[in-house]
Amino acid sequence: MPSTNCTTIYKLVQRAEDDDIEDVGNQLFGDGSSTMSVLEKKKRFEELYGVVRPDAIHAHPPNVVKCKGSGSRLPSKVEAAKKAAVKPPRRCGKCHKMVNHDSRNCDKERSKKQK
Known part of the structure; x- marks a missing residue:
């Protein structure tokens, strides 16, 4: 009995998600029969996200991380022999x-x- 309830709920959720995804696709790209200009696409994306795209994007490179060389170096056999001889x-x-x-x-x- 519980497994049939779970599968029914899963099917309903899946159907709702599929319908929502189709609605979003239709909002963004229309029905697919007509071609949209770039400005119309930008407006639709801005309406969907609720924010206006900035004219200039200012991105900075990340701070340099110095992790190279932080591991310990394995000594060669010659170095190990010299150390053991001392x-x-x-x-x-x-x-x-x-x-x-x-x-x-x-x-x-x-x-x-x-x-």
């Missing part, structure tokens, strides 16, 4: 040597050196 070595908890890795990465570092 850090002092720490004692690894697994191999107990003064190196640049820790106990979590100790096995990975050993396998890299063996290859």
Whole structure:
């Protein structure tokens, strides 16, 4: 029952919108059989909107937004290696040597050196 009421209401609203759109089209462009001058079209649009179109339109460009370059730059591998070389070595908890890795990465570092 509720779905039939909704569809009926939807159909009525759709019919009203279609009729209104046709009325607006007829007001603006007439019945389509005769050609209108540019001045007649302007008058019809002004009547529809309720405001007069200004003679000169003064538009200014938008303010410049400086968002370029605001993100962080990813360092190259060479820069990352230089930065890592400057850090002092720490004692690894697994191999107990003064190196640049820790106990979590100790096995990975050993396998890299063996290859």
